[in-house]
Amino acid sequence: MTATPSPAGHRSAGIPEFPMPRAAQCPFDPPPALREKQQEGPLTRVRLWDGSTHWLVTRYAEQRALLADPRVSADITRPGYPSPAASRSNTIGFILMDDPEHARQRRMVTAPFTIKRVEALRPAVQKIVDDLIDELLAGPKPVDLVEAFALPVPSLVICALLGVPYADHAFFQENSKTIINRDATVEQRTAAHGRLSAYLDGLVAEKLARPADDLLSRLAERVGAGELTRLEAARMGVLLLIAGHETTANMIALGTLALLEHPGQLAALRESDDPKLVAGAVEELLRYLHITHSGRRRVATDDIEIAGQVVRAGEGLILANDIGNRDPAAFPDPDRLDIHRDARHHVAFGFGVHQCLGQSLARMELQVVYGTLYRRIPTLRLAAALDDIPFKHDGSVYGVYELPVTW
Amino acid sequence: MNVHLDQDKCVASGQCVMAAPDVFDQRDEDGIAVLLTSAPSTEDAEGVRHAATVCPALAIHLTEATAED
Ligand code: HEM
Ligand code: SF4
Numbered sequence: 001m002t003a004t005p006s007p008a009g010h011r012s013a014g015i016p017e018f019p020m021p022r023a024a025q026c027p028f029d030p031p032p033a034l035r036e037k038q039q040e041g042p043l044t045r046v047r048l049w050d051g052s053t054h055w056l057v058t059r060y061a062e063q064r065a066l067l068a069d070p071r072v073s074a075d076i077t078r079p080g081y082p083s084p085a086a087s088r089s090n091t092i093g094f095i096l097m098d099d100p101e102h103a104r105q106r107r108m109v110t111a112p113f114t115i116k117r118v119e120a121l122r123p124a125v126q127k128i129v130d131d132l133i134d135e136l137l138a139g140p141k142p143v144d145l146v147e148a149f150a151l152p153v154p155s156l157v158i159c160a161l162l163g164v165p166y167a168d169h170a171f172f173q174e175n176s177k178t179i180i181n182r183d184a185t186v187e188q189r190t191a192a193h194g195r196l197s198a199y200l201d202g203l204v205a206e207k208l209a210r211p212a213d214d215l216l217s218r219l220a221e222r223v224g225a226g227e228l229t230r231l232e233a234a235r236m237g238v239l240l241l242i243a244g245h246e247t248t249a250n251m252i253a254l255g256t257l258a259l260l261e262h263p264g265q266l267a268a269l270r271e272s273d274d275p276k277l278v279a280g281a282v283e284e285l286l287r288y289l290h291i292t293h294s295g296r297r298r299v300a301t302d303d304i305e306i307a308g309q310v311v312r313a314g315e316g317l318i319l320a321n322d323i324g325n326r327d328p329a330a331f332p333d334p335d336r337l338d339i340h341r342d343a344r345h346h347v348a349f350g351f352g353v354h355q356c357l358g359q360s361l362a363r364m365e366l367q368v369v370y371g372t373l374y375r376r377i378p379t380l381r382l383a384a385a386l387d388d389i390p391f392k393h394d395g396s397v398y399g400v401y402e403l404p405v406t407w
Numbered sequence: 408m409n410v411h412l413d414q415d416k417c418v419a420s421g422q423c424v425m426a427a428p429d430v431f432d433q434r435d436e437d438g439i440a441v442l443l444t445s446a447p448s449t450e451d452a453e454g455v456r457h458a459a460t461v462c463p464a465l466a467i468h469l470t471e472a473t474a475e476d
Contacts, residue, residue: 104417
């Protein structure tokens with residue numbers, strides 16, 4: 001690189017590309033380059049796939065401050081938004097909207113996710129988990145834990161909550177997979193999204209005619225009352241269906257793999273019957289694994305002074321919560337998985353008004369799973385070498401595609 | 408300790424209920440937080456402080472009134 005760079009080239013020279021690759025030998029750790037950026041300072045610059053450059057926010061305190069700042073927008077249609085793909089239209093609903101419309105729509109779907117309602121579901125989730133483990137134990141081995149357990153648990157739960165027939169799971173899981181695949185083309189993603197929207201739209205129409213005791217029926221009522229269009233209701237259904245099963249499924253499979261690779265931690269979890277320890281382990285695994293590894297994406301709507309920098313109105317922000325959850329200022333010895341630590345202040349569910357709507361449900365599902373699976377199958381082990389496990393480096397949500405296990 | 412809750416900001420995350428169930432509850436219709444007491448007991452103080460720290464909407468504010476807090 002001896003050629004004299006142009007001024008623009010000079011300015012962007014040395015600006016690394018985002019997302020960054022993980023180190024092959026550390027599949028549970030964020031990319032080493034993210035750690036370097038964090039050591040450089042709370043706000044640095046990165047370049048996206050389209051050559052646009054944005055702020056990368058790597059430290060816990062600044063991430064929380066910005067995610068809770070009303071001058072920070074999640075609206076993908078605003079100029080400057082660090083879009084992960086060429087399409088800049090919002091087909092996924094309120095997760096990419098700002099208040100007051102975001103709040104209006106979110107409040108229409110919060111009721112089933114309160115702590116009380118979620119706790120009332122715990123026995124049903126325990127039964128789902130127990131039954132699936134019975135089937136595992138009665139079936140052949142080795143078995144792919146993703147297919148046989150990690151995907152069915154949250155899919156069954158969100159289907160019942162929404163009122164989506166579980167019999168259609170192959171269809172919606174396949175399309176969800178395409179939508180969150182970072183390497184899928186825009187056309188592939190749009191087509192998959194179109195199929196899911198049409199499917200949900202059909203279900204909303206059915207619920208309008210024959211309401212049942214589920215969330216899609218509540219949305220259909222809103223459509224009937226003129227508070228929501230059919231399209232908005234269908235998009236909310238798509239968002240809830242995808243967010244409701246993909247994330248939790250990845251936490252189940254990747255969490256199991258992380259525990260198998262940390263046998264001391266696994267033994268401590270298995271041998272304790274303290275629900276507090278299990279709940280603590282869930283928080284620590286959420287922190288340590290941080291599966292939503294593509295960063296929260298935002299754009300400033302006003303000049304914001306932070307950490308000695310000025311983020312100008314219209315500039316994009318990528319908040320890498322995965323490295324924020326490994327910030328030594330918030331979590332001592334951050335790269336150690338320690339189920340006994342207090343990790344409850346992690347940002348695995350984000351922060352600010354978009355913080356995960358389904359977090360109480362996800363927590364409860366993971367508590368039931370981590371509290372049951374390893375006790376029912378104490379000799380559970382990998383049936384492949386760690387090197388042969390296919391990790392979702394290409395997914396906007398991290399995890400494993402397959403997890404061959406035996407016992 | 409005195410607790411103030413701004414319901415207009417609340418996004419129904421449920422984190423405060425998890426941290427201090429004797430001080431916070433959620434409305435059945437939309438999950439928005441409600442205060443069960445604005446003057447929590449000494450035993451609940453730590454949970455309430457944690458709730459204020461983790462509330463994603465910055466909707467919980469505390470005033471530490473007395474020396475025993
Ligand atoms: C372990 C599992 C889960 C993880 C790690 C997770 C993570 C996240 C994160 C990081 C966000 C913030 C997005 C942003 O700020 O841009 C989010 C939002 C959201 N999550 Fe989850 N999630 C999980 C499970 C669930 C479940 C079970 C549901 C249930 C339906 C759900 C529904 C949603 C919805 C609707 C939003 C958008 C909220 C808004 O924009 O106001 N998630 N989730
Ligand atoms: S923690 Fe904050 S946002 Fe969450 S329910 Fe309580 S007051 Fe509302």
